Amino acid sequence: MEGLAIRASRPSIICSLPGLDGGSQRLPLSDGFLRLPTSSYAADKPKLVAKSASLHPISAVNVSAQASLTANFPALSETNVKEERINGDKNKPENIVWHESSICRCDRQQLLQQKGCVIWITGLSGSGKSTVACALSKALFERGKLTYTLDGDNVRHGLNRDLTFKAEDRTENIRRIGEVAKLFADVGVICIASLISPYRRDRDECRSLLPEGDFVEVFMDVPLSVCESRDPKGLYKLARAGKIKGFTGIDDPYEAPLNCEVVLKHTGDDDSCSPRQMAEHIISYLQNKGYLEG
Amino acid sequence: MSTNIFWQESPIGKTERQKLLNQKGCVVWITGLSGSGKSTLACSLSRELYTRGKLSYILDGDNLRHGLNKDLGFKAEDRVENIRRVGEVAKLFADAGLICIASLISPYRKDRDACREMMQGSSFIEVYMNMSLQLCEARDPKGLYKLARAGKIKGFTGIDDPYESPLNCEIELKEKEGECPSPVTMAEEVIAYLEAKGFLQNQ
Numbered sequence: 001m002e003g004l005a006i007r008a009s010r011p012s013i014i015c016s017l018p019g020l021d022g023g024s025q026r027l028p029l030s031d032g033f034l035r036l037p038t039s040s041y042a043a044d045k046p047k048l049v050a051k052s053a054s055l056h057p058i059s060a061v062n063v064s065a066q067a068s069l070t071a072n073f074p075a076l077s078e079t080n081v082k083e084e085r086i087n088g089d090k091n092k093p094e095n096i097v098w099h100e101s102s103i104c105r106c107d108r109q110q111l112l113q114q115k116g117c118v119i120w121i122t123g124l125s126g127s128g129k130s131t132v133a134c135a136l137s138k139a140l141f142e143r144g145k146l147t148y149t150l151d152g153d154n155v156r157h158g159l160n161r162d163l164t165f166k167a168e169d170r171t172e173n174i175r176r177i178g179e180v181a182k183l184f185a186d187v188g189v190i191c192i193a194s195l196i197s198p199y200r201r202d203r204d205e206c207r208s209l210l211p212e213g214d215f216v217e218v219f220m221d222v223p224l225s226v227c228e229s230r231d232p233k234g235l236y237k238l239a240r241a242g243k244i245k246g247f248t249g250i251d252d253p254y255e256a257p258l259n260c261e262v263v264l265k266h267t268g269d270d271d272s273c274s275p276r277q278m279a280e281h282i283i284s285y286l287q288n289k290g291y292l293e294g
Numbered sequence: 295m296s297t298n299i300f301w302q303e304s305p306i307g308k309t310e311r312q313k314l315l316n317q318k319g320c321v322v323w324i325t326g327l328s329g330s331g332k333s334t335l336a337c338s339l340s341r342e343l344y345t346r347g348k349l350s351y352i353l354d355g356d357n358l359r360h361g362l363n364k365d366l367g368f369k370a371e372d373r374v375e376n377i378r379r380v381g382e383v384a385k386l387f388a389d390a391g392l393i394c395i396a397s398l399i400s401p402y403r404k405d406r407d408a409c410r411e412m413m414q415g416s417s418f419i420e421v422y423m424n425m426s427l428q429l430c431e432a433r434d435p436k437g438l439y440k441l442a443r444a445g446k447i448k449g450f451t452g453i454d455d456p457y458e459s460p461l462n463c464e465i466e467l468k469e470k471e472g473e474c475p476s477p478v479t480m481a482e483e484v485i486a487y488l489e490a491k492g493f494l495q496n497q
Contacts, residue, residue: 096356103340103350111349137306146314147306148390158412159382179362180383187351189390209361 108188113294114145116185118178118210119282121194122203122257123220124249125235126227128275132220132264133194135275136282140190143283145292148184150177152195165246171202178206185214190291198248200255213289217260218282224249226266261285309497311391317348318493319388321413322484324397325406325460326423327452328438329430331474335423335467336397338477339484343393346485348494351387353380355398368449374405381409388417393493401451403458417493420463421484425474427452 109115119136121129130151137147155177156163163169174197184191197203207215227249228236239247246252262285264278286292312318322339324332336352343350355376359366363379366372377400387394400406410418430452431439442450449455460466465487467480475483488494 096359102337103344107344108349108351111344111347134305141306141310141314144314146311146391148311148386150386158385159379176362176379180386182361183351183353183383184387184390187349187387187390187392 105186105188110294112146112188114188114190115214115291115293116188117190117214117216117286117291118181118185118206119190119192119216119218119286120181120197120203120206121192121218121220122197122260123222124224124227124254125196125247126230126232127220127222127266128264128278129194129196129220131275132218132278132282133192135279136192139276139279139283140292143292145190146188147190147192149192149194150181150184151193152177152197155180167246171199174199174202174206178209181206182209185210190286196248196254198252198254200257203257216262216282216285217257218262218264219257219260220266221256221263222266226268308389308391312497315349315391316496317391317393318417318497319391320393320417320419320488320493321384321388321409322393322395322419322421322488323384323400323406323409324395324421324423325400325463326425327427327430327457328399328450329433329435330423330425331477331480332397332399332423334477335421335480335484336395338481339395342478342481342485343494346494348393349391350393350395353384353387353394353396353398355380355400358383374402377402377405377409381412384409385412388413393488399451399457401455401457403460406460419465419484419487419491420460421465421467422460422463424459424466424468426469429469429474 105116119133121133123129133149133151137149140147152173156173159180160173160176163173174195177193177195181191181193193206197206203217207217209215231237235244235247236250238244239250248254262282264273264281267273283292308319324335326332333352333354333356336354340350340352358380359376362383363376366376377398380396380398384394384396400409406420410420434440438447438450439453441447442453451457465484467475467483469475485494
């Protein structure tokens with residue numbers, strides 16, 4: 001359920017960091033967010049009591065080309081923010097509180113010199129999602145950026161191995177991948193999720209998990225006929241023979257995105273649209289939006 | 295398991311990512327009673343690693359139950375599934391080259407051992423917060439022991455549900471002469487282990 005995001009009310013910390021070009025940047029470290037479930041019981045309003053700490057500006061020294069930092073952090077006590085016990089409704093585990101991490105997303109982004117986000121590549125089977133994901137991760141690596149690919153198939157061997165292809169399991173498959181991708185983005189990783197994800201509602205749910213802009217939906221706009229002619233896994237053949245039921249594009253719908261960030265449209269000319277070129281197209285988007293800097 | 299699934303090969307793998315990060319991915323699994331200091335150690339450890347330029351991330355049992363595991367309750371089978379999913383995510387993080395700090399009570403040996411099995415290798419580091427029930431209950435940071443003693447929570451670890459301590463953990467942290475070591479001291483002990491095993495050196 002939607003929660004209420006409350007900003008911990010302690011002074012924000014400013015970090016002075018000599019940049020690699022010798023200039024200096026003042027970078028705010030974001031406050032930790034405590035997210036509390038909205039309470040339908042007026043009496044159970046969660047309260048935060050912030051203890052103001054005497055903080056002072058810190059300077060990070062010895063920034064190497066790998067952007068590793070040695071910094072003296074102010075004494076951030078784990079008790080900086082005191083929480084009242086939260087009583088949730090009967091459908092939620094009551095005995096849970098948020099724990100604040102003193103290293104925040106901003107710190108990790110500074111270390112990695114990039115901003116975490118989720119590149120969600122969607123499209124029919126055989127549209128080239130995994131191919132573009134591979135090319136993208138390689139191209140970003142060559143720029144010194146850290147990515148990780150969550151492929152629908154890879155995840156089904158591990159985290160989602162208990163799920164089938166029934167409708168409700170497909171939804172759960174996407175939900176879990178969305179949640180994991182969100183965690184990766186919070187780490188600062190550029191997380192590439194590459195899965196058919198045919199239903200608009202499920203993709204939009206994943207989008208809603210992330211802050212505005214951090215969900216980059218990439219639509220592999222390739223006609224069914226082209227995908228089927230490729231048929232890299234032989235699945236269309238099996239689906240046409242009736243050996244697989246509910247196969248997307250054959251007897252289950254694919255709902256194209258209405259408002260995605262990037263469309264990679266098949267032109268029929270492989271020279272003008274190689275996987276590498278498609279990857280570069282996505283990279284331009286990321287660059288323009290500032291995801292390839294700390 | 296459906297047969298319509300294939301492994302996807304990616305040219306950028308763990309080795310490349312570890313080179314980029316100058317560290318080896320692993321899972322530091324912190325287990326212990328409620329109030330034993332798991333989250334406190336996790337915070338301290340991630341901070342100390344950061345000052346060394348190392349990338350870590352905390353998977354906290356509580357945090358995950360608000361997101362990935364929000365569909366799970368505290369029934370026995372849900373607890374098992376909770377730990378399984380955390381283990382699988384930790385494995386992905388380690389594969390990404392991160393030092394993943396998982397901080398959960400994880401009271402049953404079988405479930406922790408299953409996570410260790412999942413990691414397939416030497417990158418599962420079990421840290422046992424061996425603090426007495428008395429100390430944990432005296433702290434009672436979330437007021438849960440009080441509720442459990444009053445019978446308002448059933449199956450609470452340490453009160454009416456067992457905690458099975460590790461038999462072969464890599465690191466055991468305990469009280470010394472009735473005093474609990476500081477979070478930084480304990481973090482330094484974990485870091486010394488990681489350093490000795492080569493997780494923190496340039497790849």
